Amino acid sequence: MNKLPRYVQKQKFSNGSIFYRFNPPQKYVDGGVVKRVNLGNSLSEARQQASKFNALIDKFSHESKKVISISTLPTFFGLVHEYKKSNDFNNLSDKSRKDYVYFLDKAMETTYQSKNLSDIKLKNISGGMARQLYEVWLNRGISMANHICAVIRKVYSFGIEMGYVEVNPFKSFKLKATQKRNTVWSREEMLVFLNKCYSKFEYRNIGLIAQMAYEWCQRIGDMRTLEFDNIDFNKGVLKLQQSKRRAVVTLPISDDLLDMLKNQKQDFGFQKYVAPNPKPKGGVYKPYTVHTVSILAKNIMKSIGLPDNLWLMDFRRTGTTEMVEAGVSMGQIMSVTGHVNPNSVKPYMKHTYTSADNALTKRKKYVNNNIL
16 A cells, blocks of 8 residues: 655545645644645645655755754743744734733743743743742732733743644643722712823823723723824714724714814824824834833822722723713624623623612613503
């Protein structure tokens, strides 16, 4: 019995006829070395084509080994370096890539027994070490620790698929569950915060980011990077593709906010961002980083005596919760927030007195209208 060439499979069509298919591992397809193709029904021709394809694979494998042998792959840094060159990483959205780099940088600068994680050899990173590193990251908060671990797990999954590592030590333990936030701002708290922001030019764009997040019920991240091109000033409409879910929302702009945005365009229209960091770097205006906008907001809150439990990200939740309390339908809320799953809206359904009062009032009205 003739042995089939490497990666060649003998298959049948639905009519029973035989054909041969070249089916190499995914890593060679992702690497652009070869493709998965049908080779026809002739075994001799299939052998010839497979020979050419396998020669390309062998050449690629040989070159890869040479590169890896002179690279820093034996360390965690080396694995991250290879991951950043992969399609797994480069096919992510711009925002996701930036987030991944941020969390990986935080991981690599973590010290374990007087060595940065970036410099530790992969063979020495055990499940126990991974767990201890996770405990260190928990000092920065459960959310931060979980995000770092989640990204590292993806890096290791890539490494396993490529044959760089055999196991994923960061999957040897369970991550702690994060408690869902349900904090909302009161009207008074929002007004005090926004008034403080708008009283100083250096804080003005922080205030605008927060106000847009509240009025349109959008994420702070999307408001940080919002561009003037997203706004139709003639029609008073915002059109935005959200960075997280890629949902596209089209929203009306209130008259007051539209006036503010027109003034903003007069002051910052020479560049593309609606509310950039007013302190350019090298003459270039860029959006606030996640870290900078968070620190500035916290400093403003502290200066006016607002509670520590308030976060800037809660402006979106506050606006969404108000829609729930106003009795807005689930479908209408989702058209604003960009959610595609009703379950994603449920965390905003806070059990407040206003919400309960609205429900009971509606029920009473229904009962009264239907009494014979």
